[in-house]
Amino acid sequence: KLTFFSLFFFFSINSFSQFSKTHYIPPISTSGFGSSSPEIQYLYVSTPNENPVNVIITPIGGTPLAVTVSNSQPYEYFMGDGSDTNFIALSGDSGAVYTDKGYIIEGEDLIYVSARLFTSSSYYQAAGLVSKGLAALGKTFRVGTFESVGSDPAGNFLNFVSVLATEDNTTVNFSDFPNGATIINNAATNDILLNSGESYVIAIQPTSVNPDNDNAMIGVLVESDKPIAVNSGSITGSNQNTDTDANGQDAGMDQIVPLERVGTEYIFVRGIGPDQIERPLIVAHEADTEVYVNGVLEFVIDLAGEHWSIPSSFYGVSYDQYDVGPEIGVSSNMYVQTSKPAFAYQFLGGIRPGVDGPFGAGTGVPNQGMFFVPPINCQTPSIVNNIAAINKLGPDFTFEGVVTIVTETGSTVLINGNDISDYPGEAQLVNGNGLFESYTVENLTGNVSVESSGQVYVASFAAYDYATFGGYYSGFANMPDTYQNYIACEVDTDGFMVFDLDTLSALILETQDPLNFTITYHETQEDAENGANALISPYTNLSNPQQLFVNITNNTTGCFIDVPSISIEVQETNTQGNCESLSASENEQLNILVYPNPVVNTDFVTIKSSLNGVKHIKVFDITGKTLIDTTLIGDTLDVSILSSGIYLLNMTINRQTEILKIIIK
Numbered sequence: 001k002l003t004f005f006s007l008f009f010f011f012s013i014n015s016f017s018q019f020s021k022t023h024y025i026p027p028i029s030t031s032g033f034g035s036s037s038p039e040i041q042y043l044y045v046s047t048p049n050e051n052p053v054n055v056i057i058t059p060i061g062g063t064p065l066a067v068t069v070s071n072s073q074p075y076e077y078f079m080g081d082g083s084d085t086n087f088i089a090l091s092g093d094s095g096a097v098y099t100d101k102g103y104i105i106e107g108e109d110l111i112y113v114s115a116r117l118f119t120s121s122s123y124y125q126a127a128g129l130v131s132k133g134l135a136a137l138g139k140t141f142r143v144g145t146f147e148s149v150g151s152d153p154a155g156n157f158l159n160f161v162s163v164l165a166t167e168d169n170t171t172v173n174f175s176d177f178p179n180g181a182t183i184i185n186n187a188a189t190n191d192i193l194l195n196s197g198e199s200y201v202i203a204i205q206p207t208s209v210n211p212d213n214d215n216a217m218i219g220v221l222v223e224s225d226k227p228i229a230v231n232s233g234s235i236t237g238s239n240q241n242t243d244t245d246a247n248g249q250d251a252g253m254d255q256i257v258p259l260e261r262v263g264t265e266y267i268f269v270r271g272i273g274p275d276q277i278e279r280p281l282i283v284a285h286e287a288d289t290e291v292y293v294n295g296v297l298e299f300v301i302d303l304a305g306e307h308w309s310i311p312s313s314f315y316g317v318s319y320d321q322y323d324v325g326p327e328i329g330v331s332s333n334m335y336v337q338t339s340k341p342a343f344a345y346q347f348l349g350g351i352r353p354g355v356d357g358p359f360g361a362g363t364g365v366p367n368q369g370m371f372f373v374p375p376i377n378c379q380t381p382s383i384v385n386n387i388a389a390i391n392k393l394g395p396d397f398t399f400e401g402v403v404t405i406v407t408e409t410g411s412t413v414l415i416n417g418n419d420i421s422d423y424p425g426e427a428q429l430v431n432g433n434g435l436f437e438s439y440t441v442e443n444l445t446g447n448v449s450v451e452s453s454g455q456v457y458v459a460s461f462a463a464y465d466y467a468t469f470g471g472y473y474s475g476f477a478n479m480p481d482t483y484q485n486y487i488a489c490e491v492d493t494d495g496f497m498v499f500d501l502d503t504l505s506a507l508i509l510e511t512q513d514p515l516n517f518t519i520t521y522h523e524t525q526e527d528a529e530n531g532a533n534a535l536i537s538p539y540t541n542l543s544n545p546q547q548l549f550v551n552i553t554n555n556t557t558g559c560f561i562d563v564p565s566i567s568i569e570v571q572e573t574n575t576q577g578n579c580e581s582l583s584a585s586e587n588e589q590l591n592i593l594v595y596p597n598p599v600v601n602t603d604f605v606t607i608k609s610s611l612n613g614v615k616h617i618k619v620f621d622i623t624g625k626t627l628i629d630t631t632l633i634g635d636t637l638d639v640s641i642l643s644s645g646i647y648l649l650n651m652t653i654n655r656q657t658e659i660l661k662i663i664i665k
Contacts, residue, residue, distance in 0.1 A: 019381070019474070020133025021616065023113040024229035027089040027101035028129075028253055029160035029201045035125050035236045035249060036156040038088050039118040040081045043103065046074035046388035046447065047111045054631055055107040056614060059086040060164075060197045061100030066633070069111065074388035074447060076395070079103075079115075087115065091158055091203040095187030098199045102164045105131075106614050108631035112386075116393045116469050119251045124366070125236050126393060127251035128469030135476040137166060137227035138258020142283045144345035146234040146252055146370065147309050148214040150242030153206040154249055159217035160203040161232040163224070165194035170226040174202055176219055176305035180212030194228075206237070219283050219305035231255050233370055239277040239347040240365055245321060248363065250467060252347065252370025257476050259285060259341060263375025266344045267430055269404035269438045270332040271461065273349010273364040274321035275312040280373075282336065283307045283343040290339035295432035301342075310336070316431060321363035325352025329425020331404070331440040335432035344373040350402070350463025350470075362465075369461050369468040374475025376436075376457075378559035384458045384473045385449040391462050393469065399462035401444035402470075406430070408454030409437045416449055487569045495544035497570045501537035504566070518553040525549045525565070545569035592651060598663035603640035605662070607632065611653040618650040619662075639664065 025043075030036040045067075047053050052068040057077055069075045079087045089101050105113050113131040145159040163172055174189040183189070184203045192200050206214045222230055233253025240248065268280045282291055284301035291299045293314045301308055312318070315332040319325045326332070336344070351367040374380070391401035405420075407413055409429065413420040420439060427437040450458045461470025505519040520534035523542075527533045528549035535548070545567045553560045593608040607615060617637060619628035627642060642664045649660045 019110050019112060020135070021107050021110055023105040023111070023131040023133050024136065024164050024166060025087075025103040025105070025113070025115060025131060025255070026162040026164035026199050026229050026231045027087055027098065027201065028231055028233065028235060029089050029091050029094060029158065029162060029203045030083070030119060030235045031156055031158050031205075032083045032088075032090045032092070034156045035120040035154070036158060037119065037121055038081070038083055038085070039121060039123065040394045041079040041085055041087045041115070041117040042394050043077040043079060043105070044074060044114045044116065044388040045069050045077065045105060045107075045111055046386050047071060047107065047109060048383075048385035049109050053107055053109045053111065055105065055111060056633070058104045058106070060102045060104065060199075062086065069107075071386060072447070074386070076389065078394075087117065089162060089199070089201045091160065091184050091201070091205070093185075094201045094203045095185040097192070097194060098201075099197070101199045102197070104197070106631070108616070108629070112388070112473060114388070114471065118393065118397075118467070119235055122466075123397070124466040125249065125251045126467035126469045127233065127235060127253045127369070128471055129231060129254045130471030130473055132255050132257050132476045135257055135261055136229045136255050138260060139224045139227065140259040141222040141230045141256055142259075142285055142305065142343040143217050143220040143222065143232040144256070144281055144283055144343060144370070144372070145215070145217045145232060146237035146239045146347060146368070147218065147279070147281060147307075148206040148237060148242070149240065150244070153208065153214065153242055154236070154238070157206045157234065157237045157249070158203055159206065159234050159237065160201060161217060161220060161222060161230065162199060162201045163194070163222065164199045164229045165196055165224075165226070166228060167226040168195040170194045170224055170228060172200060172222065172224045172228060174220055174222055176221040178212045178216045180210065181216035182210055182213060218281070218307050221305060229255065238365070239279060239368055241276065245276045245365060248366030248368075250366060250368040252368055254370055254372040254471050256343070256372045261476060262341050262343050263377060264338045264341055265376040266336045266373055267376060267406045267433070267436060267438065267457070268334040268336065268346050268373065269406060269440060269459070270312070270315045270317070270334070271348025271350060271369070271404075272325050272352050272402070272440075273319075273367060274325070274353040275318055276321050276365060277347055277349050277368050278312040278315065279347060280310045280334065280336065281307055281345040281347065282310065282338060283345070284338075284340070285342060286340045289342055292337040293432075294335050310334070319353055321353050321365055324354035325364065328442050329423065329440060331425060331428040331438045333406070333428060333430050333438040335430050344375070346371040346373050348461065350400075350461055350468030351465070366466065367463050367468045369470050371459055371471050374457060374472055377475075378455060378554060380455040380457060380475050382454060382456055383449070383451040384456070385451070387448045387458075387460050387473055389446065390448045390460050391445045393462075397464070399464045400442065401448065401462045402440065402442045402460065403444060403448060403450060404459045405439040405441070405450060405452075406436055406457040407452040409435055411452045411454035411456070413439065413456070414451045415441060415444075487571055493570050493572050495570050496541055498538045498540050499568055501535065501539050516555050518555060520551045522549045522551065531560070541568050541570065592658050592660060594649065594660055594662060598665045599639060600665045603638060605637050605639055606635050607637055607651065608635055609651070609653060613653040616652040620648045620650065621645065
């Protein structure tokens with residue numbers, strides 16, 4: 001019998017992690033005037049890999065750039081300055097479909113990506129976002145921005161949401177705006193049709209003329225029928241009361257994640273700014289969402305899309321704008337639970353009140369940042385390696401670098417390989433949740449890694465006299481609910497076949513260390529949840545098709561990472577060499593040709609596909625060991641390291657994957 005295998009939409013454990021091979025960066029929106037006038041803009045790409053990693057940075061509508069990064073040599077990419085860049089979509093053009101805005105960054109191995117910029121010609125405002133990788137992609141989002149409090153917001157305040165489509169014929173809808181809100185350009189909000197790589201922006205300007213605009217963007221519902229990436233924020237804005245507080249504004253933005261990757265349990269670690277701006281924001285997705293702070297019910301959000309700005313007093317400390325800020329190394333935290341999944345945003349200050357600056361003793365109000373905050377979940381890794389150039393925005397501007405850390409109580413924590421006790425400060429037990437503790441570590445420079453013996457949530461921010469930027473580098477990870485259709489095609493099939501489950505495990509783990517995870521397969525969901533009656537590989541299916549359940553246990557945290565299911569199936573091969581029951585579109589999507597096969601008297605094979613895009617290639621031996629892991633821009637693969645034998649070639653293009661058998665003679 002002749003057999004080949006096809007694997008449809010098979011996602012690895014890395015597929016939904018901000019530490020990812022693929023990153024989509026939508027544009028951001030500014031008015032382009034005054035304090036909102038964009039200046040220098042940079043991308044930072046880093047990896048834990050000590051060896052050079054090939055990365056392709058594609059400005060959408062422009063020319064891709066191939067670069068290499070390594071752990072010791074992150075890459076700083078200049079996006080440009082001013083308004084005419086791929087990163088900037090002027091609010092005056094909102095409502096248009098862009099075909100030349102945003103970025104796609106693809107690496108042959110896992111990478112971190114962040115974006116940073118200044119937004120005024122005086123370099124008084126800055127902002128940054130941290131890409132969530134493929135964890136950013138989804139179909140349902142709730143927007144967050146600075147909360148404008150007061151009757152007279154500054155003339156350049158602007159709140160926005162931007163989206164980037166990853167597939168053709170994507171329909172996007174925006175809803176839950178206040179009735180009186182005025183959208184710039186009266187931009188359409190319903191049935192926005194985007195193709196892959198196209199983007200769209202909605203912007204609203206807070207104004208004393210129309211108070212309904214002030215917080216109109218907070219809680220806006222963004223929905224699509226295919227996966228999109230979303231940024232939101234304020235450029236510029238302020239999380240203060242403009243009527244009563246000291247003057248000041250900054251820029252804040254981040255990439256957010258969809259509904260299925262938010263949660264009900266959050267830990268906020270306070271920045272070092274004044275009380276007036278250190279107010280976390282909870283956005284409800286469902287009506288009657290209860291909000292508990294430090295274990296006590298404090299507020300109920302009545303309607304879907306409404307929000308609560310949590311007073312900074314719940315951090316248990318107070319640093320007023322006209323007083324003196326915290327001592328170096330002091331960490332304060334807040335434990336928040338919600339009765340239903342909610343979106344969490346943090347606004348923090350990067351400069352202490354009372355610190356002398358260019359204009360005398362400062363209040364800290366002008367130095368603000370915005371983070372999208374990850375929920376507590378046991379899928380979070382134990383290491384971030386590394387945050388590139390934590391204290392830099394371009395080669396000429398140096399900031400003070402800070403990390404905030406949440407980890408399991410009693411964990412050993414290392415910063416750049418040094419025990420955290422080498423740095424000023426000490427652990428602060430989380431109020432209301434003694435399982436976790438927090439740290440705040442200041443005065444960091446260069447590339448920064450954080451490692452813990454338990455799960456760890458790491459945010460960084462950087463500030464100087466006039467501006468603050470930052471974001472979370474861990475915490476956004478999740479598994480898909482289902483592993484779909486592992487299909488074997490066979491000539492003259494009887495419907496039964498021996499499946500190599502160990503090979504599946506290698507594909508699930510991808511580049512993760514197999515010592516960190518235990519993967520088992522089960523015939524029932526109950527067995528998978530209990531870790532009972534694990535199947536032995538190789539395994540012959542009992543029915544056709546047959547559903548198996550997967551238990552993926554994180555050996556570091558001891559909890560299992562979801563219980564997805566996978567369908568194994570044997571199908572007859574038709575005269576075209578395809579599985580008979582697949583639709584024409586499915587067969588076309590997986591139409592891969594590898595030649596010569598068998599490979600004889602050559603060190604190279606040619607790989608053709610009907611899909612366009614970068615080819616992510618893995619070759620496994622029959623034990624599941626990865627022998628080749630590379631990215632192809634062309635069609636030629638070097639197989640000279642393979643000895644005679646049978647191998648499985650796994651190729652992914654645009655998140656679609658096929659596995660083929662190749663023979664080396």
